[in-house]
Amino acid sequence: MAELDRKPDFKKIEEKWQKYWEKNKTYQFDPKSKKEIFSIDTPPPYASGDHLHVGHALHYTQFELVSRYKRMRGFNVYFPPCFDNNGLPTEKYVEEKYKITKTDMSRSKFRKLCRKEAGKVEKNYTKRFFKALGHAYDWNLLYTTIDSESQKVAQTSFVDLYKKGYAYRAEEPVLWCPHHQTALAQAEVEDAKRKTKMNWVYFELENGKKVEIATTRPEFLPACVGVFAHPEDKRYTHLIGKKIKVPIFNFWVPIFADDSVDMEFGSGLMMVCTFGDNADLEKWRRLKLPMKIIIDKEGKLTKAAGKYAGLKLNQAKAAVIDDLEGWGLLARQEDLEQTVGVCWRCNTPIEFLPTKQWFVKTLAFKKELIKQGRKIDWHPKFYRKRFEDWTNNLGWDWIISRQRYYGVPMPIWYCKKCGKEQIADAKILPVDPFEVKPTKKCSCGSGQFEPEKDVFDTWMTSSMSPEIIIKWLKKPDQFKKMFPVSLRPQSHDIIRTWAFYTILKAYLHFKDIPWKEVMISNYVLDPKGRGMSKSKGNAIWLKDLLEKYSADAIRYWVSTVSLGKDMPFKEQELVRGSKVLIKLWNSSRFIAMNIGKVPKTKPQLEISDKWILSRLAEIQNSYIKHSDRYEISQARRILEDFFYAEFCDFYLEMIKYRTYGTDQKSKQAAQWTLNKTLLEILKMFAPLIPHMTEEIYEKLYKRQIKSKSIHTLQFSKPDKVDAEAITLGKQACKIISEIRQHKQKNQLGMGAELESYKLKRKPKDWKKIEALVKGTMRVRQIK
RNA sequence: GGACCUAUAGUCUAGUGGUAGGAUACUGCCUUCACAUGGCAGAGGCUUCAGUUCAAUUCUGAGUAGGUCCACCA
Numbered sequence: 076m077a078e079l080d081r082k083p084d085f086k087k088i089e090e091k092w093q094k095y096w097e098k099n100k101t102y103q104f105d106p107k108s109k110k111e112i113f114s115i116d117t118p119p120p121y122a123s124g125d126h127l128h129v130g131h132a133l134h135y136t137q138f139e140l141v142s143r144y145k146r147m148r149g150f151n152v153y154f155p156p157c158f159d160n161n162g163l164p165t166e167k168y169v170e171e172k173y174k175i176t177k178t179d180m181s182r183s184k185f186r187k188l189c190r191k192e193a194g195k196v197e198k199n200y201t202k203r204f205f206k207a208l209g210h211a212y213d214w215n216l217l218y219t220t221i222d223s224e225s226q227k228v229a230q231t232s233f234v235d236l237y238k239k240g241y242a243y244r245a246e247e248p249v250l251w252c253p254h255h256q257t258a259l260a261q262a263e264v265e266d267a268k269r270k271t272k273m274n275w276v277y278f279e280l281e282n283g284k285k286v287e288i289a290t291t292r293p294e295f296l297p298a299c300v301g302v303f304a305h306p307e308d309k310r311y312t313h314l315i316g317k318k319i320k321v322p323i324f325n326f327w328v329p330i331f332a333d334d335s336v337d338m339e340f341g342s343g344l345m346m347v348c349t350f351g352d353n354a355d356l357e358k359w360r361r362l363k364l365p366m367k368i369i370i371d372k373e374g375k376l377t378k379a380a381g382k383y384a385g386l387k388l389n390q391a392k393a394a395v396i397d398d399l400e401g402w403g404l405l406a407r408q409e410d411l412e413q414t415v416g417v418c419w420r421c422n423t424p425i426e427f428l429p430t431k432q433w434f435v436k437t438l439a440f441k442k443e444l445i446k447q448g449r450k451i452d453w454h455p456k457f458y459r460k461r462f463e464d465w466t467n468n469l470g471w472d473w474i475i476s477r478q479r480y481y482g483v484p485m486p487i488w489y490c491k492k493c494g495k496e497q498i499a500d501a502k503i504l505p506v507d508p509f510e511v512k513p514t515k516k517c518s519c520g521s522g523q524f525e526p527e528k529d530v531f532d533t534w535m536t537s538s539m540s541p542e543i544i545i546k547w548l549k550k551p552d553q554f555k556k557m558f559p560v561s562l563r564p565q566s567h568d569i570i571r572t573w574a575f576y577t578i579l580k581a582y583l584h585f586k587d588i589p590w591k592e593v594m595i596s597n598y599v600l601d602p603k604g605r606g607m608s609k610s611k612g613n614a615i616w617l618k619d620l621l622e623k624y625s626a627d628a629i630r631y632w633v634s635t636v637s638l639g640k641d642m643p644f645k646e647q648e649l650v651r652g653s654k655v656l657i658k659l660w661n662s663s664r665f666i667a668m669n670i671g672k673v674p675k676t677k678p679q680l681e682i683s684d685k686w687i688l689s690r691l692a693e694i695q696n697s698y699i700k701h702s703d704r705y706e707i708s709q710a711r712r713i714l715e716d717f718f719y720a721e722f723c724d725f726y727l728e729m730i731k732y733r734t735y736g737t738d739q740k741s742k743q744a745a746q747w748t749l750n751k752t753l754l755e756i757l758k759m760f761a762p763l764i765p766h767m768t769e770e771i772y773e774k775l776y777k778r779q780i781k782s783k784s785i786h787t788l789q790f791s792k793p794d795k796v797d798a799e800a801i802t803l804g805k806q807a808c809k810i811i812s813e814i815r816q817h818k819q820k821n822q823l824g825m826g827a828e829l830e831s832y833k834l835k836r837k838p839k840d841w842k843k844i845e846a847l848v849k850g851t852m853r854v855r856q857i858k
Numbered sequence: 859g860g861a862c863c864u865a866u867a868g869u870c871u872a873g874u875g876g877u878a879g880g881a882u883a884c885u886g887c888c889u890u891c892a893c894a895u896g897g898c899a900g901a902g903g904c905u906u907c908a909g910u911u912c913a914a915u916u917c918u919g920a921g922u923a924g925g926u927c928c929a930c931c932a
Contacts, residue, residue: 082895266931273932290932303932336932345932354932414931460862461927468928567926635871635881639863641925645870647882650895654881657895665892712872716880727892735891812898819887819898826891 079664079774085625085656089766093206101784102146102211104153106553113150114560115142116541116590117212118573119159119220120200127204128614129629129644130599130607136633137596137707138564139210143762144702146211149789153557155216155544156205160193161225161533166481167420168192177480182509189481190221204617208626209765211786218543220536221483226505228543229483229536232580233475234501241436241583242475244496248350248359249474251428252418253374253388257478258432259418260532261471262572264425267417275342275406276399278302279320286319287406289341291413293399294391295348297324297380298369303345303358306332310343321346322404323395324381333358350427353416370426372478388426433476433485433529437579441466447578452592454705455639458567462578465571473576475532482530488513492521538576541589563590566598567639594705598641607644615644627764628652634711634763655715656767659760662723663771666749669734673750673779674743681741683729683847684748685797686804690721691752693801695793698759707763714759722752725808732850754780761785807844807851810834814852831856 096102115138120131142154169189170176177185197219205212218225236242249258274293277285288302299321304311311330318327335354336345349366350356358364369380376383376391383391399405415424444466453459476485484507486499497513499506508526516522539547545557559581565573574593581589600606601613608614620629631652636642680688694717701710730745754776761768765786772785782788814832818825832854838844849857 079892081893266928288932292932341932347932352932353930412931416931455863457862464861464928470929571927637871642870645882648870651870651881654895658893661893661896663892668892709872712880716872720880723893724897731891815898822887824888824890825897 079660079667079771081664083657083660083767083770085627085766088770089209089626092766092769093209095769096209096211096784096786097206097214099783100213101786102142102152102154102213103215104213105151108151110149110151112153112557113142113145113562114153114545114557115155116544116560116563116577117155117157118565119157119218119537119540121159121164127200127617128599128607128609129617129620130614131204132208132617132620132629133599133633133636134566134596135205135210136208136630137636137638138562138594139208139212140630140634140707140762141562141564141594141705143211143765143786144707146786147758147761147788147790148699148702153216153545153560154212155218156201156210156212156214157217157540157544158193158197158200158219159533159537160190160197161220161482161536164420165189165193166479168196169481182480185480193219193221207617207621208630211765216544220533223505224546224549225536225539225543226483227548228539229531230486230499230504230506231501231548232539232542232584233531233535234486234498234504235584236435237498239583242433243436244431244433246429246431248356248427248429249432250416250471251372251426251430252421252423253370253372253426254421254423255418255479256372258430258474258476259425260474260534260572261469262534262575263419264416265419266414267422267424268412268414271411271413272396273341273409273411274396274399275408276322277404277406278322278344278346280314281318286344287342288344288346290346290351291411292348292351292392293395294376294380294383294388295351295369296321296346296395297376297383298348298351298367299324299328299346300349300359300364300367301328301347302330303333303336303347304330304343305336305338306334308336308338308343323398323402331362333362352427356427366429368429370428372428374423374426432474434472435475435579435583437473438469438471440579440582441469443582444575444578447582447588450588451578451590454592454594458570458593458595458639461567461570462574465575473532473579475535476527476529477532478528479530482533483536484508485527485529485531487527488524489527490517490519490521491523491525493517493519495519497524534572534576537573538580541577541581542584558585559588560590562592562594564594564596567595568598570595595639597636597639600641600643602643602645620649624649624653625656625766627656627767631655631711631764635708637708638705655719656764658719658723659757659764659767659771662727663753663757663775665727666753667775669730670746670749672746674747678744678747679740680744680748681733681847682800682803682843683726683807684744685800686807687722687726687752688748688794689797689800690717690804691755692793692796695755695759695790699790710759711763714756718756718760721808722756725804725811726752728811729807729847729851732853736850755791757785758788758790761788803840803844806838806840807847810838810844810848811851814848814854818852826853829854831858833858 142152146152166177166189169192172192233242250264252259271291273289273291275287275289276293278288279285302319314330315332317330319330320327347355347358349359349368367379369377370388371377374388376386378384383394386394396405417424445463448459448462486504486506486508488497488508495517497517513524541560545554545560547554577589581587598606605613628649632648635648694713697713698710730749733741733745736742757768757771769785813835815825817832818827834857
C-alpha cells in the first residue's frame with residue numbers, strides 16, 4: 076500500500092478527480108448493460124442568472140447522492156443534467172441585463188439574444204456548481220427546455236391533446252398579470268397579505284335615500300353591474316328588484332338577492348363589478364350578468380371608465396377616492412388586512428381579463444389524477460396529501476397559452492377568412508408558425524393564415540420531462556422500455572405545478588404514471604429561519620463556501636439533512652463535515668502504514684476482528700435499508716457512528732498491540748480485517764464524499780481491485796452476523812472505557828503502561844477478552 | 859374555515875413504554891507511539907394539560923407554539 080500525505084490538500088484532490096471522472100466518463104449510462112435501469116427525472120435549474128446559494132447546493136446534491144448510491148447498488152443509472160432556459164425568467168433576465176423591453180426588437184432577434192444569454196449562464200452553472208460539487212451526471216444526456224427536441228415534444232404533446240379533444244380554445248376571463256402582460260395559470264398565482272383601506276361609499280336609491288356600501292376597490296365603480304344583499308337580510312329585503320345609482324358615474328344597476336352574501340360583512344350590501352375579484356367572477360358566471368370591462372392589458376383604465384381613462388389602477392383608485400370625498404360620497408375609511416392573489420414572479424396583484432386563450436382540460440380528470448397519484452411512492456409520503464388537496468380544489472382548466480416572446484411557439488395558424496384554427500401536422504414539428512405556412516387549405520377554402528403569436532406556458536414543456544429525458548420521439552424503443560421512469564426529485568413548492576402537470580400529461584397521453592417514485596426535498600432557510608434569496612440580501616453563496624470548505628464538506632452537510640423538513644443553514648454543520656474528512660484521512664493513513672502485505676486467504680480471526688466484522692455487516696444492512704427509502708441522513712449517521720465510535724475509537728486501538736507485536740498470525744488477521752473493513756466503510760461514504768474516498772481508494776486499493784474508480788464498485792453483500800462476537804466486543808469496549816477513565820483520573824497518557832488494574836466487575840466471559848483488553852490498554856495484570 | 863408537518867441541552871440532531879445517545883459551543887485534563895482540523899473527561903435537555911398503564915419523553919385526546927398547503931378575502 077502506498078502512503079498518504081500527512082495532511083490532505085482538499086482543493087487539489089477535488090480538481091484532480093473532477094477532471095478524471097470527466098475524462099474517463101465514469102458516470103456514463105451504458106445502453107448495452109443488462110443491469111436494471113434507474114432513471115432520474117432531474118429538475119432543470121433556471122438558467123436566468125448566476126445566483127447560486129446553498130439552497131441550490133442542497134436541493135441538487137440531495138438526489139445526486141441517490142444517483143451515486145443507486146450506481147453502487149448495482150443499477151445502470153440514467154442521470155441526465157438539464158437547464159430550464161425557457162419562459163419568463165430568461166426573458167426578464169435579458170430585459171433587465173440589456174435594459175430593453177421585448178418589443179424593442181423583432182421576435183426572432185429577441186429570442187436569439189435570450190438563447191445566447193442562457194447559454195452563458197449554463198456554462199457558468201456547469202463549471203461553478205455541478206462540476207465544483209463533483210456531481211455525477213452523464214453529460215451526454217444533457218437537455219435544455221428550449222432545445223429543438225424539447226420543443227418538438229411539447230408541440231407533439233399539444234397536437235396529441237388537441238386530437239384527443241383535451242385541448243381547446245375559448246374566450247373567457249382569465250387570471251392576468253398586468254406587469255408581465257400575460258395570462259397565468261392558477262398555479263402561478265400566490266397569496267400576498269397587504270394593508271388596504273375599506274371605503275364606505277354612498278349609493279343612492281330610487282327614493283333619493285342613501286345607503287352605504289363597503290368596497291376595497293372603488294376604482295371599479297364604473298364596472299359595477301349589480302348590488303347584492305342576502306335574501307334574509309331584513310334591512311334590505313324591500314330593496315330587492317329595485318335599482319340603485321352608482322356614485323360619480325350616475326348609472327343605475329339592479330339590486331339582487333344571493334345566499335353567498337355575508338350579512339356581517341361591511342354594510343351587508345355588496346357591489347359586483349366585472350371583475351374586481353373572484354367573487355365577482357363567480358356571480359357573473361353563475362347569474363349571467365352583463366360584462367363591463369374597464370381595464371386593459373397593462374392594467375390601465377379604458378374609455379369605459381370615463382374621466383379616469385388612461386390612469387393605472389392604483390392612480391385611478393386614488394383619484395376616485397379623492398372625488399368621492401370631494402363630493403361628500405365617501406362615508407368613511409377603515410384600515411383592512413387583505414389577502415390578494417399576486418403573480419408569483421413579480422408580486423403584482425392579478426386582475427381578471429377576458430381574452431382568447433388555449434386550455435387543457437383538467438377539471439374533468441380530478442378523480443383519475445388522484446388515483447394516479449396513489450400509484451406513485453411519495454417520499455416523504457405526506458406530500459401525496461398536498462397533491463390531492465391541490466387537485467381537489469382546482470377551479471380552472473389549465474391555461475397553456477402565454478402572451479410572451481421567448482418560449483416554445485404554439486404550432487397553430489388561424490384562417491384569415493373564417494378564423495378557424497389549423498394545427499400543424501405532427502410530422503413537421505417542431506415548427507414556428509411565423510416561419511412556416513400550413514400545407515393544407517382551410518376547410519372554408521381559404522389559403523390565407525395568421526400565425527399564433529402566443530407561446531406555451533413553460534410547464535407545457537416541463538410537464539413532459541420524463542418523456543424528454545428518455546427520448547419519447549427519437550428512441551421509441553428506449554421509451555417503451557424505460558417509461559415510467561424511476562424517480563422524480565423535486566421541491567415541495569412545485570407539487571401543484573411540475574408534479575401535477577407531469578402526472579396529468581402522463582395520464583392524458585399514456586394513461587400511465589410518469590414515475591414510480593417522487594422524492595420531495597427541502598428548502599434551506601437563512602440562520603434566522605427565513606427563505607433565502609438574492610433580493611432579501613440574506614443568501615449564503617456557494618462560491619463563498621467553496622472558498623472556505625471543501626466540496627466534500629458541503630456534500631457531507633447535505634447528507635445530514637432529512638427529507639421533508641425545511642432547515643435553517645448553520646455553518647457549524649460544515650465544521651463537523653470537515654472533521655469527519657480529516658478523521659477518515661488519518662485513519663486511512665494509519666492503516667496504510669501498518670497493513671503491509673494483505674494476506675490473500677482469510678486468516679484465523681481473533682475476537683476483536685470477528686466483532687468489528689459483525690458490526691460492519693449490521694451497519695451495511697441498515698445503511699442499505701435506510702438509503703433505499705431515501706433516508707440518506709439516517710444511513711449517514713449510522714455509518715458515521717460506527718466509523719467513529721467503534722472502528723476508530725476502539726478497533727484501531729485494539730489492533731495496535733498486534734500490528735506492533737511479533738505474533739505474525741495475529742498481525743495478519745488484523746491486517747486482513749482492516750483491509751476489508753476500511754474498504755467497505757469507504758464505499759458507504761463514497762456517494763456522500765466522492766473526492767476523498769476516491770483519493771484514498773486510489774492510494775490503498777486500486778492495485779488490488781480492478782475497478783478504475785470506487786464509484787463504479789458495488790457494495791459487498793454483508794457477512795453473517797456473529798452474535799457472540801458482538802456481545803464480547805461490547806464488553807471489551809466497556810472495560811476499555813473504564814480503564815481509560817482510570818488513566819485520565821490519574822493523569823496518565825492513554826498509551827502509558829499500567830502494572831495492574833482492578834475491574835469494577837468482571838464479566839462472565841472475561842477469559843475470552845482478557846488478552847484483548849490487556850493488550851489494548853497496556854496493562855500487565857487485571858484483577 | 860379545512861388540511862398537513864414539527865416540538866428533545868445555548869444551538870443542531872438521534873432514539874425508546876422502564877436510568878435520553880451524539881454533534882457543536884462551553885469547562886478541565888492529556889502531546890514520542892494515525893490524527894491538536896486530535897484524544898479523554900465534565901456540566902447542561904424530552905412544549906403544556908388530561909387519559910390509557912405498575913410505569914409515558916415515547917401511545918391516545920385536547921391545548922399552545924412554529925412551519926406549510928388550500929379555501930375565503932365585497
